[in-house]
Amino acid sequence: MxxxxxxxxxxxxxxxxxxxxxxxxxxxxxxxxxxxxxxxxxxxxxxxxxxxxxxxxxxxxxxxxxxxxxxxxxxxxxxxxxxxxxxxxxxxxxxxxxxxxxxxxxxxxxxxxxxxxxxxxxxxxxxxxxxxxxxxxxAGTQPDGPISSGYAQYKQPDVCFGPYRMVYASRTVLRDGVPLCLTESQFALLSVFAQRPMQTLSRNRLAVLLQGGILESSVNVAIARLREMLPCNAAQPHWIRTVRGEGYRFVPDPAHAGAAS
Incomplete structure (x- = not known):
C-alpha cells in the first residue's frame, strides 16, 4: 500500500x-x-x-x-x-x-x-x-430528512410501543426491559418508522431515508426480518403494517388499524 x-x-x-x-x-x-x-x-x-x-x-x-x-x-x-x-x-x-x-x-x-x-x-x-x-x-435529523444516527441520537427521547422501548442513547430496543439482539441496520430501519408514526413510507422513500444503508429491492426482506424481531399479540396486526400499493406504516397504537395490515 x-x-x-x-x-x-x-x-x-x-x-x-x-x-x-x-x-x-x-x-x-x-x-x-x-x-x-x-x-x-x-x-x-x-x-x-x-x-x-x-x-x-x-x-x-x-x-x-x-x-x-x-x-x-x-x-x-x-x-x-x-x-x-x-x-x-x-x-x-x-x-x-x-x-x-x-x-x-x-x-x-x-x-x-x-x-x-x-x-x-x-x-x-x-x-x-x-x-x-x-x-x-x-448529522442531526430534519423533519423530512435522513434518519439521525450516533451522537445526534443521544438527544432523541425514548420511543415506547406495546412492550417495547427504543433507547437512542444506547441504540438498543428493550422488550419488557430485556435487550433484543437487533443489528445496527435493523435499529436504523425501526428508527425511520418510529420518528414518523402513522406515515406511509414507500420502499424508495425508506431507501433514501436510510442513506444507502439498504437497497430499495431489499426493503421487503428487511422489514420481514424486523417484524420477526418484534412479535405482537396473535390477534394484533404487525407494528409495521403494509399499506397495499403504497408502502409501510408504523402504528405504535394497536387501536389505529386503518387500512393497513
Missing part, C-alpha cells in the same frame, strides 16, 4: 481536529502509515494492536470512530464488534479486511459495522469513508 499525499484545506482540518480515531490492527507498519496519513488530515489517532483490549481502549480514548481489522491472533474482529454493539456502544466502526467476499461483508454490516473496506486499499479511500461515516453519524 503506497502513501498518497493529501491536500487539505485549513477549514477541513480545523473541523476534524476534535475528532478521535481508534485504529485497531495487528499490522504495526500499516498502523504507522495510517497514523501519519490521518494525522496529516487533522485527526487524532490512537493505535491498538489487540482486539481483546478494545473495551479498555474505548473507555480510555473515547473515539469518535473505530477503524478495525477483521482478523486478529487473539480474538476475531467480528467477536469484538458484536460485543461492542451488545453493550449498546453506538461508536461508528469501519471494518477493513482482505476477506472481501460478499458473505463476509454482509456479516460485518449485520453485526453493526458502519462500513466495510477491502484490503488492499489506498489511504485516500479510507479517509473518504471515514469522512462519510462521520458525516452520517454527526
Amino acid at each position: 503506497q502513501h498518497v499525499p493529501l491536500r487539505t484545506n485549513p477549514a477541513a482540518m480545523m473541523k476534524s481536529l476534535s475528532q478521535r480515531i481508534l485504529l485497531v490492527d495487528a499490522d504495526e507498519a500499516l498502523c504507522e502509515l495510517l497514523t501519519r496519513f490521518l494525522g496529516d488530515a487533522g485527526y487524532r489517532v490512537s493505535v491498538l494492536h489487540r482486539a481483546a483490549q478494545l473495551p479498555v481502549d474505548m473507555r480510555a480514548t473515547l473515539p469518535d470512530l473505530v477503524v478495525m481489522e477483521r482478523r486478529f491472533p487473539d480474538l476475531d474482529g467480528f467477536t469484538a464488534l458484536k460485543a461492542l454493539r451488545g453493550h449498546g456502544d453506538p461508536t461508528p466502526v469501519i471494518v477493513m479486511s482482505s476477506l472481501a467476499d460478499a458473505i463476509d461483508r454482509v456479516i460485518g454490516l449485520e453485526l453493526g459495522a458502519d462500513d466495510y473496506l477491502a484490503k488492499p486499499f489506498v489511504p485516500s479511500e479510507l479517509l473518504a469513508r471515514i469522512r462519510a461515516v462521520l458525516r452520517r453519524t454527526l
